Amino acid sequence: MRAAITDGKGAVWLDDTLPVPHPAPCQCLCRVLACASCTGTDLKHIHDKLPWQQSYPGILGHESIGEVVAVGAKVRAYAVGDWVLRPTPVYPGTSLGAYSSMWGGFSEYGLVTDVAALRADEAEAAPSNYTRYQLPVPRIAGISAADWTMIITLKETAGYAASVGTRLNTSVAVLGAGSVGVAMMRVAKVLGAMPVLAVARRDEQLAYATDVIGADGAVNVSKGQAAERLRDLSGGGVDRIIDTSGSLELVAECLPALKQDGKAAGYATYPRGASFASAVPPERLIPGRTGEDTCHDWMISAVRLGLFRLGDFYSERLPLDRIAEGFARLEQKRTMKIVFEMEE
Numbered sequence: 001m002r003a004a005i006t007d008g009k010g011a012v013w014l015d016d017t018l019p020v021p022h023p024a025p026c027q028c029l030c031r032v033l034a035c036a037s038c039t040g041t042d043l044k045h046i047h048d049k050l051p052w053q054q055s056y057p058g059i060l061g062h063e064s065i066g067e068v069v070a071v072g073a074k075v076r077a078y079a080v081g082d083w084v085l086r087p088t089p090v091y092p093g094t095s096l097g098a099y100s101s102m103w104g105g106f107s108e109y110g111l112v113t114d115v116a117a118l119r120a121d122e123a124e125a126a127p128s129n130y131t132r133y134q135l136p137v138p139r140i141a142g143i144s145a146a147d148w149t150m151i152i153t154l155k156e157t158a159g160y161a162a163s164v165g166t167r168l169n170t171s172v173a174v175l176g177a178g179s180v181g182v183a184m185m186r187v188a189k190v191l192g193a194m195p196v197l198a199v200a201r202r203d204e205q206l207a208y209a210t211d212v213i214g215a216d217g218a219v220n221v222s223k224g225q226a227a228e229r230l231r232d233l234s235g236g237g238v239d240r241i242i243d244t245s246g247s248l249e250l251v252a253e254c255l256p257a258l259k260q261d262g263k264a265a266g267y268a269t270y271p272r273g274a275s276f277a278s279a280v281p282p283e284r285l286i287p288g289r290t291g292e293d294t295c296h297d298w299m300i301s302a303v304r305l306g307l308f309r310l311g312d313f314y315s316e317r318l319p320l321d322r323i324a325e326g327f328a329r330l331e332q333k334r335t336m337k338i339v340f341e342m343e344e
Contacts (some may be wrong), residue, residue: 001019001020001064003059003089003104003106004060004101004138004323005057006057006102006204007056008048008058009048009116012132014194018097020089020108023073025072025121026113027113028112028114029069029071029109030087030112031067032087032105033067033083033341034339034341035061037063037179037330038153039100039179039276040246042102043331045058047273049271050340051079051271057098057099059100059101061104061105062088062152063105064087064106065148065149066088066109067083067084067145067205068080069084069292070099074116075117078115081137085134085135085136085137085148086133086134087110088105089111089135090191106323108320113134114330132293133152133292137300138300139149140303145310146317150287150308150314151303151308153180153313154299155290155293157293158187158190158294159244160242160267160289161193162186162291163287164263164288164289165240165241166192168194170193171194171195171240171259172238174197174198174199175242175244175251176235176246177206177209179200182313184242185213189214197238198210198217198219198291201332202220206219211294219249222344238262241255241263243276246268248276250279258284264285265288267288285288285343312334315336316338317340318341319341
């Protein structure tokens with residue numbers, strides 16, 4: 001099978017010699033349908049810029065969706081034909097041949113584990129923590145497999161926004177208007193935040209945030225006086241700053257826009273040796289958590305109700321064999337988010 005590999009030095013390529021994984025009795029084999037790019041982690045994997053040390057080369061991708069094509073003898077939760085998020089041929093902490101796991105979603109086949117069946121079969125079993133994110137999604141007319149990959153980031157941002165106190169009439173400034181930033185803005189709106197303000201350096205991103213995603217206002221930080229403009233747009237200051245940009249300089253520039261009792265939260269991944277806490281006074285910090293698995297049913301319900309248009313959160317689809325080109329486009333900021341499909 002084919003899978004996307006990186007060496008941590010900027011290169012991405014396909015290896016078409018990998019074996020198709022074999023499911024254990026409590027696992028399913030999935031044919032991966034699509035996997036979306038994540039600029040917050042995939043590009044950092046590609047350039048070895050995550051805070052933790054990585055073993056290279058590795059198989060990229062974590063925003064994947066697959067169709068179950070075979071089930072192990074003891075599987076109870078899944079059936080052939082089901083769609084499941086995050087199949088992988090190589091769970092974190094394991095390897096496939098010469099390749100480590102960078103979550104492994106950019107592969108033609110992957111495994112999902114029926115954790116309940118595994119624990120029923122082996123009382124002392126300790127499944128990979130990654131299995132908690134391997135959750136089914138329904139087949140709904142008009143929602144493609146590519147669309148469904150978007151709920152991974154949406155669930156992560158929804159859990160995070162709620163955990164830092166985003167609710168009805170909370171005023172929120174979201175720093176960064178890339179794919180994660182716009183997801184954070186939309187979930188903040190759905191949770192009732194008002195106003196939700198987008199902060200970024202590119203007018204085209206800010207226009208998308210307001211015109212498509214629904215942000216209530218925008219501040220182009222490259223034009224100066226970002227904190228003052230945030231205070232003006234929010235009527236005196238914001239309750240929450242949520243950083244998705246990963247820029248501690250941008251965080252420092254916007255901190256004066258917080259209300260007296262306002263708090264700042266760092267959702268982004270920061271460079272090795274740096275931290276959000278180093279840029280924000282302790283009394284201004286609020287910790288957050290993603291809660292992707294706990295948001296799963298809520299997000300599916302919200303999609304059914306039309307609160308999220310999944311196509312709003314990615315810009316294009318490409319076949320897997322164009323993955324190197326796609327990541328080059330992402331790095332050059334020529335596109336927001338790409339869903340790579342295993343078959344053209």
